[in-house]
Amino acid sequence: MADQIPGDEPVRTGRRGALDALHAVLGAFPVAYFTLAFITDIAYSRSTNLQWQYFSIWLIVAGLVMGGFAILFGGIEWLIRRPRAAHGYRWHALLTIAAWLLALLNAFVHSRDGWTAVVPQGLILSGVVALLMLLAAGMSAFRWGRDAR
Amino acid sequence: MKRLLTAAALVALAACSREPNFDDRSQIGPDPVLPKPQQFLVPPIGVSKPQGWSGGRTPHVPAGYQIKALATGLANPRFIYTLPNGDILAVQAAPPSGEPVKRPKDIVFGMVLGSVHNYPGGRPPKSRITLIRDADGDGVPEIQQTLLDNLNSPFGVSWVDGMLYVANTDGVVAYPFTPGQTTLTAQPRVLTPLPAGPINHHWTKSLVASPDGSKLYATVGSNSNIVENGWDAERGRASVWEIDRKTGLSREFATGLRNANSPVFYPGTNDLYVVVNERDELGEHLVPDYMTSVRDGAFYGWPYSYYGQHLDPRVRPQNPALVAKAIPPDYALGSHVAPLGLAFYTGSLFPQFRGGAFVGEHGSWDRYSPYGYKVAFVPFSNGKPSGKALDFVTGFIDPGKDTVFGRPVGVALDRFGALLIADDVGNTVWRVTPANWKPGAVAQPPKA
Numbered sequence: 001m002a003d004q005i006p007g008d009e010p011v012r013t014g015r016r017g018a019l020d021a022l023h024a025v026l027g028a029f030p031v032a033y034f035t036l037a038f039i040t041d042i043a044y045s046r047s048t049n050l051q052w053q054y055f056s057i058w059l060i061v062a063g064l065v066m067g068g069f070a071i072l073f074g075g076i077e078w079l080i081r082r083p084r085a086a087h088g089y090r091w092h093a094l095l096t097i098a099a100w101l102l103a104l105l106n107a108f109v110h111s112r113d114g115w116t117a118v119v120p121q122g123l124i125l126s127g128v129v130a131l132l133m134l135l136a137a138g139m140s141a142f143r144w145g146r147d148a149r
Numbered sequence: 150m151k152r153l154l155t156a157a158a159l160v161a162l163a164a165c166s167r168e169p170n171f172d173d174r175s176q177i178g179p180d181p182v183l184p185k186p187q188q189f190l191v192p193p194i195g196v197s198k199p200q201g202w203s204g205g206r207t208p209h210v211p212a213g214y215q216i217k218a219l220a221t222g223l224a225n226p227r228f229i230y231t232l233p234n235g236d237i238l239a240v241q242a243a244p245p246s247g248e249p250v251k252r253p254k255d256i257v258f259g260m261v262l263g264s265v266h267n268y269p270g271g272r273p274p275k276s277r278i279t280l281i282r283d284a285d286g287d288g289v290p291e292i293q294q295t296l297l298d299n300l301n302s303p304f305g306v307s308w309v310d311g312m313l314y315v316a317n318t319d320g321v322v323a324y325p326f327t328p329g330q331t332t333l334t335a336q337p338r339v340l341t342p343l344p345a346g347p348i349n350h351h352w353t354k355s356l357v358a359s360p361d362g363s364k365l366y367a368t369v370g371s372n373s374n375i376v377e378n379g380w381d382a383e384r385g386r387a388s389v390w391e392i393d394r395k396t397g398l399s400r401e402f403a404t405g406l407r408n409a410n411s412p413v414f415y416p417g418t419n420d421l422y423v424v425v426n427e428r429d430e431l432g433e434h435l436v437p438d439y440m441t442s443v444r445d446g447a448f449y450g451w452p453y454s455y456y457g458q459h460l461d462p463r464v465r466p467q468n469p470a471l472v473a474k475a476i477p478p479d480y481a482l483g484s485h486v487a488p489l490g491l492a493f494y495t496g497s498l499f500p501q502f503r504g505g506a507f508v509g510e511h512g513s514w515d516r517y518s519p520y521g522y523k524v525a526f527v528p529f530s531n532g533k534p535s536g537k538a539l540d541f542v543t544g545f546i547d548p549g550k551d552t553v554f555g556r557p558v559g560v561a562l563d564r565f566g567a568l569l570i571a572d573d574v575g576n577t578v579w580r581v582t583p584a585n586w587k588p589g590a591v592a593q594p595p596k597a
Contacts (some may be wrong), residue, residue: 048465048466050377050378050379051379052254054251057252057253057254058252058253061253086578105190107253108190108191108429109190111252111253111254112188112189112430112463113373113374113376113377113430113463114374114375114376114377114463114464114465115462115463115464116462116463117377117463126530
């Protein structure tokens, strides 16, 4: 490697980097699933086509499973990093956990039969959860960007 | 954030109140009290551990009666039919397998509610019909043997004019059969297919012949609790079918009956009665199951409404034109008691019960505390239900409601006029007679 381009050196991130990556990859799933569940809920509420409702409940359950793992790895990261400047992610963590708990509530609402599985409580919960997830992801991205400077 | 979380939880939980002081007797009779429908995070669920009968334990009957097992060792007996010569057919059924999983809830409910029939020492269900002959009426069968085996989840059976009609879950089949036969090897003819899988939620098809023998009436239950499997799955369901016995041509005779079973003509009339399992997950005290006469062309509400024009909030799109025509049923039996068996008493052993109806109540799951699990008696006068139902055969569940010994399903009379009860957890056919009654002796009417 004779001509190293400045700024393109391999970054040494260590073991924590692997946790970071796991957390980020797993965390992407609930962001996508919960957002999609809100969209499929809207589709159901406008069409009463039950296929959309089935999409919603599977998306919510899948989001809970993947989100659960993301929170687990995030928690391990936090335990390791606690002595240092992890507090910058406090809002990310709080929003994510709140979203996960509301999504759990939403899974029960979505397990009702028919219209009331979605309208109105399910639809509202899906919207709030999607909003919280996007906020949490945005905050995390913003913070990551600042830390990288 | 915490405040938002708490608020959301409160909103969702607000609808989940129990009503411990509700009077269940107010939901028996022609005009039941109907509380407001509720929606839950987790619907009321109360199921007890099945155990079967052991140590000489039996169901309870009032003083002056006795109950004894007529046949034991059966494999999920659901329905009983007495042939003209007095031979008794016990229809046993294994539920159809392979219902597709549409939602995570299907998996969870399958585990919770599927466990209520399995216990150590219990028998795996079989789809067969057993012939029981107790010609001398002493309560000890001379013959108990399999007449038909490997059927397709049968429930109803009826004999007319040299033909034995069996309602399998996917259709009515006919076997040439003469009462007195103890074996049956003839191949059946398919008379009329009935709606079945791949989704086959309420799978019991019960059967009765019209008094003149020209028609058969088959019940076809809904394919869901409240159309959560989609409208396509409900074609031809939640109804009573009329089938022409000669041609097999069929039509829907009455509709809007969520899960009707045990069609029976009121003795001496052309009034067809059924017992119906109403919808779940609207609350412990909604919707009361019922017994009703069914009229040609009538609509009884499911899924849009119940007891006339009480709208179900879970159904979209609604159908106001049809709801306007919905007929309230004749007689409420109580919420979630799960009536499956119906027999009008025409015998002479219990003179005070003549003309009334025995109802086999399989028992609830959608209540915090189990309810039903008994054979009730509904008095009739002038061919119409009249007065409060009373408990006739009880003790299928222990008083603490922790253990289920048996669950009554079909009820019928034997040729002596004794009451027969199919018990699908105890795998037994029970027989109720006056105490110390002996066949041939003059029946002593027990004190009411």
